[in-house]
Amino acid sequence: MPPTENQVKLAISQVLSMPSAYNSPLSVLDFRINEKGIITGRFRDASRPRVFSFEIADDGITFSPFVPGRLDSLDIEEWEKFSEGYSFRLDAIRKNRTDKPKCKDGVSYPCGKSCISLKKQCKTNAKDPVSTQKKKQLKAVISEFKASDKTEKIETSKAKTSKSKIKVPDIEEPIEIGESTEPLVTPKINSPKKGFQSNEYTDEGKLMHYPLRDVAATKDLSGRDDEIAKAVDLIKQSGRNWIPVFVREVKPYEYEVVGNHLVHAAAKKAGLDRIWTINVDSDPNTLKQIELLTKGG
Numbered sequence: 529m530p531p532t533e534n535q536v537k538l539a540i541s542q543v544l545s546m547p548s549a550y551n552s553p554l555s556v557l558d559f560r561i562n563e564k565g566i567i568t569g570r571f572r573d574a575s576r577p578r579v580f581s582f583e584i585a586d587d588g589i590t591f592s593p594f595v596p597g598r599l600d601s602l603d604i605e606e607w608e609k610f611s612e613g614y615s616f617r618l619d620a621i622r623k624n625r626t627d628k629p630k631c632k633d634g635v636s637y638p639c640g641k642s643c644i645s646l647k648k649q650c651k652t653n654a655k656d657p658v659s660t661q662k663k664k665q666l667k668a669v670i671s672e673f674k675a676s677d678k679t680e681k682i683e684t685s686k687a688k689t690s691k692s693k694i695k696v697p698d699i700e701e702p703i704e705i706g707e708s709t710e711p712l713v714t715p716k717i718n719s720p721k722k723g724f725q726s727n728e729y730t731d732e733g734k735l736m737h738y739p740l741r742d743v744a745a746t747k748d749l750s751g752r753d754d755e756i757a758k759a760v761d762l763i764k765q766s767g768r769n770w771i772p773v774f775v776r777e778v779k780p781y782e783y784e785v786v787g788n789h790l791v792h793a794a795a796k797k798a799g800l801d802r803i804w805t806i807n808v809d810s811d812p813n814t815l816k817q818i819e820l821l822t823k824g825g
Contacts, residue, residue, distance in 0.1 A: 530672050539669040543662050544571055544582060548654030549589050551638040554580075557614065561674055565667070570594050577611040578637070584666070588653030593637070593646055602647055604634050731807040735772060738783060740803045743775055745785035745792050752790060759794035769795050772804045774818050783807070787818040790825050 531539070537556040544550050552573060559569030567584040571591075582591035595602050596610060631643035639650035654660075749756065763769055773795075774787030785792045786808065795803045808814050 530675070531669050533673075536669055536673050539666045540567060540569070540584070541571065543584060543666045544589065544591070546654070546659055546662060548640050548652050548656065548659045550580075550591065550650075551640055561670060565670060565674075567666075567670065572611070572614050577608070577614060579611045579614055580637075584663075588651050590649060590651045592649040604646060607646075608634070731777075732809055734807060736805050736807055737802050738775070738805050740795060740800055742781055743773065743783045743785060743792065743803055743805065745789050747785070747789040749789060749793050752793075755790060756794050756797060759790060760797045763794055763798040763800065769800065769804055772806045774808055774822070775805045776808055776810050776815075786815055787822040788825060 537559065540559060541554055541556045544556070545552060545554050550571075552575070554571045554574050557570040557572055557579070559567055561567050565586075568582065570579055570581050572579050579594045580591050581594040582589070593602055593607055595607065631637050634646075636643035636645055637650075640652050640654075644650055769791050771788060771791050773785055773789075773792045775783040776786050778784045783805065792803065808818065
């Protein structure tokens with residue numbers, strides 16, 4: 529099965545967020561692929577409303593603050609205001625973030641392991657084994673996608689003077705992170721040897737570090753206050769939950785606890801920003817297995 533548009537976005541985001549490139553979690557908003565396999569588009573910083581344009585080619589990765597046609601130049605205040613238009617889930621109440629960006633607010637942005645001026649363009653072409661492998665995998669994904677997808681996201685025309693506007697697709701909720709010393713866990717992209725299987729691009733069965741605010745539970749834990757209090761103390765001592773919570777995805781980037789509810793309750797009371805989880809499917813047999821093996825907790 530060929531990769532979907534969202535799977536391609538994931539592959540692109542993994543390349544763009546490498547330490548040698550943007551060096552921070554991000555969400556790809558849209559992309560285009562020309563006849564030479566060059567990928568262009570826009571991405572948004574996962575922790576704050578900032579939009580960038582990017583290009584991924586054989587000779588390197590280039591990105592810079594995206595300036596829409598209605599702006600004559602990169603005015604920082606106007607750019608910030610414009611970027612807020614890409615806010616996700618506008619109907620949701622969003623809390624003020626407490627994490628601090630690595631680069632100086634309103635002045636610079638990540639370019640590899642350094643910060644550069646917002647008015648400059650970042651271009652990287654890392655050739656270390658990890659970066660080379662990720663770019664090679666992306667190229668394979670793009671090759672499969674181009675061969676099967678005929679949507680407007682692919683620029684097949686050879687005309688270079690087109691003035692058509694980029695259509696902004698429906699935007700998905702990105703993974704938001706807090707300040708953490710642990711690496712971001714993202715699904716692994718495998719090399720497509722025998723075609724793409726859907727489970728290569730899902731979180732099912734994998735240990736994932738999700739934002740706690742995206743994980744909800746409905747189970748009544750009345751009468752277990754003492755257990756929760758003891759668990760809270762232990763979690764605060766280690767700074768993390770060592771026992772993962774079993775969850776299932778009910779909406780894009782929204783998860784429901786289906787096992788180890790006590791761990792989830794303790795993690796919330798301990799004030800964790802993120803929680804270690806194992807994402808499972810919604811098959812009734814799977815849910816029964818988890819309920820039995822976690823003794824309903």
